[in-house]
Amino acid sequence: MHKLSLFLLIYIASFSVVYAQKSALTIRFNQPAARFEESLPLGNGRLGALVYGGTTKERIALNEITLWSGGPQDANRDSAYRYLKPIQQLLLDGKNKEAQALLQKNFVSKDDGSHYGSAANTLYGSYQTAGDLFIQWKDTLGRVSDYKRTLDVEKAVSETQFTRKGVTYNEKVYTDFNADVSRIQFSASRKGRLNFTISLFRKENALVTVQQGYLVMEGQLPAGSGKGMKFITLVKPRVTDGRIRVEGNNLVVENATTCELILNTETNYDPVQAKLTAAAILPACKLKIAKALAKTENRSFAEHVRKYQSLFNRCRLSFNGNSTDENLTTDERLEQYQKGKSDSALPALYFNFGRYLLISSSRPGLMPANLQGLWATEYQTPWNGDYHLNINLQMNYWPAEATNLSSLTQPLFQFTKNLVPNGAKTAKAYYNAGGWVAHVIANPWLYTSPGEGAEWGSTLTGGAWLSTHIWEHYLYTKDINFLKKYYPVLKGSALFLKSVLVEEPKHNWLVVSPSNSPENTYIMPDGFKGQTAMGPTMDMQICRSVFNATAAAAKILNTDADFRNELTGIIPKLAPNQIGTKGDVNEWLEDWKDAEPKHRHVSHLFGLYPYDEITPWDTKELAAAAGVTLNQRGDDGTGWSKAWKINFWARLGDGNHAFLLLKELLKPVHSSVLNMSKGGGTYPNLFCAHPPFQIDGNFGGTAGITEMLLQSHGKNNVIRFLPALPDNKDWQAGSLNGVCARGGFVIDMKWQNGALEKATIVNPVNSSPCFIFLPKGLRILDAKGKVIVNAMNSSGVVKCSMLKNQKYTIG
Structure with missing residues (x-):
């Protein structure tokens, strides 16, 4: 071969690799965001920003992870335990209709709980936006050209660039991982061409002023009929030339060439103590901004990237298949991918973006990532943006251990530990039980009571599922000090579960009672459609998981020998997984029909993933039944449901079906309308569509890609390479x-x-x-x-x- 031709081939191959890497790390738009689902998310675990990239009026939506309305409350019915035995007896007698009626009347929350996801102005509260930063450009005449808006997930920075009247404007935004402030930098290609007004806006519960060169927004959120959390946002601009003047409650930048805005939001909520404090938040807010101003922009950005990449670079994925056209936007890539066009970098981008989102929304010492991670533009966030414990919060942390972000799980464990005191009160009030319990919904105020609806709110293993993450963290890290610190949390969960076991009459198995199989409905032979049941399969799988983990932890820590022996004696008596007449895994203790065969939850396969008591090599019949169950459920559903199914099929070793579900998860969605049957997929900015947006699908999808490529589970934690690699050529x-x-x-x-x-x-x-x-x-x-x-x-x-x-x- 001619030397020049060889050189060209090497150059082209090198360029392809470089571009493939770039396209696996960049989200791109060629126009401003028209809505939330096209904005670009930034976050440093505490502060969040959504960049819209407007050329007339720029909007940057702001968040702070602790900013919640509401406050502490006692939602327990103190006398509910008196109805426990009657409810259990009715279930033992097969009178589920009567049991459910009694439970709905006496065994739900004392008040209206989460107000069915609309609690912004109640004690339960809602996660809320911190408001908006607006940049109103002065000279907006003239056509805009060469527009580009990108999010670089390798450096955690957003950039917007456009040209108007021969001047190129650049906007650079990042939530500083080092200085813990948000930074927005504007520059113009010609001297003195930056002219705009800076304003802060929040439609309620806030006042905007200008004080000593700061743009200030102060407010206090509602807590039912009282006052709740206080917050403050400060913006401090600096320019290299030109000037800054005050105009009403705004700041005006005139004739500048560069302008930097340093922004910070603080609240008076202490995430470690899980309560409001009397701290003076204004001085704290100013201090961070002053420290940030003391450094040059170049130094600040370098330190930000270095600290961020100390996490991001721990785990990297790339495929060597065909890349896509570099001129395509991310939304266009999603569209073409659905049509079958090769784009090996897109699954890698989704994986990298998922890790980016977890790094950006979970920081030690703060709150765990919520239903929206960190990002919301609403005052009434969907489902209050809270912590759903029947899969959603847990799914947020599925990729943490395997993708080398173990340290970011600390907020989850701190939150779980914080739930224990209230959970002990709830266990006593409803079950007259020891230990602690949390049901389906939780918030920063540490809500542990049942929900307001018997059809979904009585699932009693939310806290227990959280506890399984303690053992998983130990398995990945072998951190004995961590296990010692959190063992009481794990033990408390086991104590509670042991307390609510009853012996069912048909097989004399021990089962928990009463509970639900999350959000699903059964049909009894007499036609009754209900949710309240004893011994739903998921609960029994979680029960085994918690008992086994607690016994193993006690042995490692050389403690609680009697309790350990008691648990190991109970485990064989727990109701086992059962295969129904259709060859599927039973969801309930009895082989009842599903009222909704295509239901989004597949809770009875918890034992397949994230637990591992069902595997294709140790429990072949159950694994085959799990496959039947998945085929019955189908591939439609919400975004997070599709993500969970990727993990299921990966555990079964079916890479082609896992890949099919990944393509379903990457299906373009442009509507925010609630759709829990066939609406799930991905928005243009790669946020997962429930719809509306829920971040758990992003995290579940990232975990699923990992499970397709490497698994460690089963006896002795066997490591399996490429256990579910699909036949798709891009993955080879x-x-x-x-x-x-x-x-x-x-x-x-x-x-x-x-x-x-x-x-x-x-x-x-x-x-x-x-x-x-x-x-x-x-x-x-x-x-x-x-x-x-x-x-x-x-x-x-x-x-x-x-x-x-x-x-x-x-x-």
Whole structure:
């Protein structure tokens, strides 16, 4: 081959790789956002911003993760426990209709609970926007050209650029990970061409003024009939030339070439103590801005990127397939992907974006990511933007451990621990039980009571499901100090579950009672359609998970030997998973019909994912039944439901079906209208469409992609490479670096032609045995290059002892 031709081929290949990487890291629009679902989200775990990129009037919607209306309340019915035994007996007698009527009357919240998702002006409260920052451009005549608006998830920065009358304007926005403020920088290609008005706006519960060069917005949110959380937002501008003047309650920038805005919002809520404080928030707000102003923009941005990338760069995914046209917007890429056009970078972008969103909405010492993560423009956020505990909050943290963001789970554990005191009161009031309970809904005020509706609000394993994350964190990190700190939370959940077990008469199994299978309805043989039941399958799976985890943790910590023995004795008596007459996994204790066969929740497969008591190799019949269940449910549903199904199919080893669901999750959606049957997909800015927006689908989808490429589960935490790789050509070659496995292992892997080519594995936390499903033809070499395992003739699970921080190679 001619040397020049060879050079060109190398150059083209290199350019393709560079572009593929760029297109896996960038969200792009060629016009301003017309609505929330086209805005670009920024966040540093506390502060959030949504950039609309307007060329006449720019809007940047603001958020602060603790900004909630409402306040503490006692929603428990103190005498509810008196009705527990009658309800349980009615269920034991098969009188579910009567049991549900009694429960609805006496076993729901004392007040109206979450007000069916509309609690902004009640004690329950709602997550709310902090308001808007507006930039009103002065000279808006003339055609706008060369418009581009991007979000770089590798650097956590948004940029908007456009040209008008020969002047190119640039806007750069980021929520500073280092200085903990938001920064907006404007520049013009010609001197003195920045002319605009800066204003803050909130339609209620706030007052805007100008004080000592600051644009100030102060307010206090409602708490039922009283006053709740206080908040303040400050904006401080600085220019390199031109001037800044006051005009009413606005600031006006005139004849500047560059202008930087430093913005901060503070509230008087303490996320660690979970209560309002008397702290003076104005000085705290000013201090952060003053420190930010002391640094140059270049230094500030470099420090921001460095701190952000210390998290983001821990895990990276790329595919080696075909990329897309670099001129396409992200929305256009979604459209073409649905039509079957190759775009290997799009799933990688979705994965990277999911990790970006978690880094941006969950920071140690603060609140966990809520139903909207951190981003909302409403005063009445959908479903109050709260913490739903029947899957949604848990799903938010599914990708954390496996994609090397374990430290970001701290807010989840702190929140869970904070729920315990109220949860103990609720356990006593409703069940006369020890331990603690949380049901379906929770908020920063630590609500643990049942919801206001028996048809959904009585699921009693919300707190228990949260507790399973404690054990999962330990499995990934082997952090004994963490386990010691949170063991009482795990034990308290087990104590409660043990207290609500009753013996059902048909098989003499132990079952929890009363509860729901989340938001679903059964049909009894007599035609009664109900929700209240004893021993729904998901609850029993969670019960086994919590009991096993508590017993294992107690053994590791050398404590509670009697309680540990009691739990291990109870576990075999718990109602097992059952296969129904149609070959599916039963959702309830009895093989009842589904009132809604295509229901979005598939709660009875909790044992398949995120738990792992159903696997294709240890429980083949149950795994086959899980496949039947998934086919019965179908592939439609809300965004988060589709995301959950990706993980299910990945666990079953069906990469093609998992990929089909990923394409469904990436289906373009342009409507915000609530649709819980066939509306799920992805908005133009890659936010997940429930619809409306719920962030759990983004996180569930990221976890699903990870499960397709690497799994660690089952006995001895066996690591499986490419367990659900689809046949799609774009997935046949790629790399995944920094992915984590249970046992404390960190893995880099490459694959070609659909098969593992090379991997490295290290355990930075301890020396321990590693169990690997080793593909045929590969070997494991120790740090010195010595072959310690050889699978040249057949595949299978192999064990090798690993030393701490020693890197082993598979190839």
